[in-house]
Amino acid sequence: MTDITRMTATQIAELVASGETSAVEVTRAHLDRIAAVDGQVNAFLHVDSEGALAAAREVDARRSAGEELGPLAGVPVAVKDVLTTKGVPTTVGSKILEGWRPPYDSTIVQRLRAAGTVMLGKTNMDEFAMGSSTEYSAYGPTRNPWDTDRIPGGSGGGSAAALAAYEAPLAIGSDTGGSIRQPGAVTGTVGAKPTYGGTSRYGLVAFSSSLDTPGPCARTVLDAALLHEAIGGHDPRDSTSIPAPVPDVVAAAKLGATGDLSGVRLGIVSEFAGEGAEPGVLAAFHEAVDTLTKLGAEIVEVSCPHFRYALPAYYLIAPSECSSNLARFDGVRFGLRVGDDGNRSLEEVMSLTREAGFGAEVKRRIMIGTYALSSGYYDAYYGQAQKVRTLITRDFTAAFERVDALISPTTPFVAFPLGARTSDPYQMYLADLFTIPTNLYGGPGISVPCGLSDGLPVGLQVMAPTMADDRMYRVAAALESAVGTLTPPQL
Amino acid sequence: MTTTLPAYDEVVARYEPVIGLETHVELGTNTKMWCGCPTDFGGEPNTRVCPVCLGLPGSLPVANKAAIEATIRIGLALNCSIAQWCRFARKNYFYPDMPKNFQISQYDEPLCFDGYLDVEVNGETVRIGIERVHLEEDTGKTLHVGGATGRIHGATESLVDYNRAGIPLVEIVTKPIPGTGALAPEVARAYVTELRDVLRSLGVSDVRMEEGSLRCDVNTSLNLPGEEWGTRTETKNVNSLRSVERAVRSEMLRQASVLDAGGRITQETRHFHEDTGDTTPGRSKETATDYRYFPEPDLVPLAPDPAWVAELKAALPELPRLHRRRLQQAWGLSDADMQSVLNAGAVELIEETVAAGATPAAARKWWLGELSRRANETGVELAEVGATPAQVAELQGLVDAGKLNDKLARAVLEGVVAGEGSPTEIMGARGLEVVSDTGALTAAVDEAIAANPEIAEKIRSGKVAAAGALVGAVMKTTRGQADAKTVRELILTRLS
């Protein structure tokens, strides 16, 4: 039999359902793979072998009992460490939550369990999802399986690298400014950010509440769609969750896989077509545009004039919300507590805990956000940024009157070497130049591999109107059918 | 520092007070504001908690619809406009009894705004403007253990109970109230009293000041006539109606003494002390925290359906002031009589007693007479005196049926208050029923005639008025249980 770890989720589920292999065998194969290669990759912060095998045995038992299994039953999944997992450590890549075992499961994880998937463990990330390289993890960087001297993107570099290193066929990420899509692009995998409110944030440790969106990561568009369907849909415990059915993303991915895009009108965002991106990225993107044309899509250029203000607006809104969201990490109720020697005041203990527990980038954003919300500055910063957000939403709405979906490179550059951008925050922030507008608007976006530049993967981003997530899956699947999946060199 | 305070009439002769009140009301919903935890009072610490009200990472709030409904009803009862669209906001500050280190509250978009409440002071109606009514969450409670003061400084340990964290809290803020002069303390008290009655009539809270489900902060400032309003102070920890009045008065006196000495008032929070009736300074507002308010991104905006609001408005109960006016008419009371009923806190008790079958006059007699006296003696509220309206109505029924006379009824009531049972049960158990059975009384009458031959002779010779003395003798031997009228008739028949 071929190596299970090289299979897609769809293939694994079929084998488990038919009884050709067991969920336990599948799980063991992936645990073995993790044991073999994760020393080089550092995709996982915590591997829950026991929990995974128990879940796999349950799937096998249900199958033996003749129960109907879901389309992802027995498929292993890696979960970004930003989602709470009952009894399983959840650190958000931060020292401040080291050793915390949540007393409850996030909605996403509950749904993963209900779907019969097998959670292998928790994946590495930039601390509190703030970063684009996973170098800001308090537990060491994750390395890109394509070149272990390079970054795997971020903040969800662990989830993307786990896929590219064949440690898991499926993974969960969260996307606040591009944290699913940009790692997907630089690791040659598929990452989808659903419509904001299309996936529940309950149990997602908040970075920026109005932007955070959990979503699926996979090696194929269809796998991503299956995972999206399993985790998506209304959750009464998240007030911002949309009370509507999940768009039929699986059907759309299957339709797209036929390679026919006739009648589909795609817009190239002119503001993103030339500016800021590396030549190799642009070349791969334009080649993909040609491919999409050949598949029958009509390509037009669309101007979104306010997208140029997206980055600055994002770096006011996200830090503002984070400065408030992260206030609860004070050593009183959970996680790290520093300096509680019986002599220090409560304020001192809180202060020492936060000083020791947060990394530099997190502190930077808390400071920026605190400043932007402070009395006398609110209107000039947070207030203005919200206005920009409205203008960007208008740009999207106007564009979607003309086209079905927008396309751009996912990120301006391929995977860069470790350490190349850590000394200059702005250079790091540029990684999300093309992904941030979608978050500000709240619509869905997907990154799909579109080619290589100097042997490193390049991703194409498809952006769709809110609650039209199916459209981007169709386009992405069509491109995938022409380009094929990308296979990294052996580790 | 000791200062001699000026006399109150001198203060109000020189200065004009402006007051304002901020009232916090814990709603009596079954569950908390953002989660399904119960709100019942008095559980073991940290037993009414979940990831949401503990603010655990990843948890999210979901607004309690019953709390929103209660807030809108309060707003409607206070003649407010109801926002067609508004948002919750985060109020950010670090304090361990706030699980998230921010409070979900409302800032510049309150759910209800711009209303009023009419209150009566000395027979005059004063219209109190309502600035806003908004919804927020309560905090937990911190207990400082060890150390001498029980305050945070010097304590060896701080313990936090989050049972109260996340209980829905409504804040009701008045507009500044100028022009009340010497009556300012009474106006403040009348407002809080009336507000409490309104909230109680709506059934949205148990409004107990002593348990903290109704809390009041009082703003006070003084200015010279014709000049701008003075700097105000905010007095907290005002935990009874009486304290509201005392706090305003005490703060007026204190500020006047500062101003008289040429000083200036510091804008600050002050704490009221029940024992001394004084206020002492707390946190200075001039160095106050910047709360960095911003719209709560975890909650969707509130947009109450106007049709629903109209339904709630139509279904509002009769408000206490109108209700009282109607009762006064129905009971046929003068303003002064009604005032004494109000002062005794007996309106609802009389109303329920009448509903249970007593006449208004009889109900009022019992509650304002015997029962008020007992309540005063034992130092409890009239409602807690130990007798229910139903029992009082039953007692009066026994009197009306001739089974009890006034004296016996009071003895029965004593048993009721002592918890011995219903009036009928006590009457039977203590053998207090009026004896009007002629057979049983004849012996007592004959005995009295035999013992008082001279009086008996007078009656025989036509001096009927002398019968009173024999009646008295019979009542004495029957320990008051005889029916006086029957006794008199028996005596006259015997001696005719």
Ligand SMILES: [Zn+2]
């Ligand atoms: Zn709770």
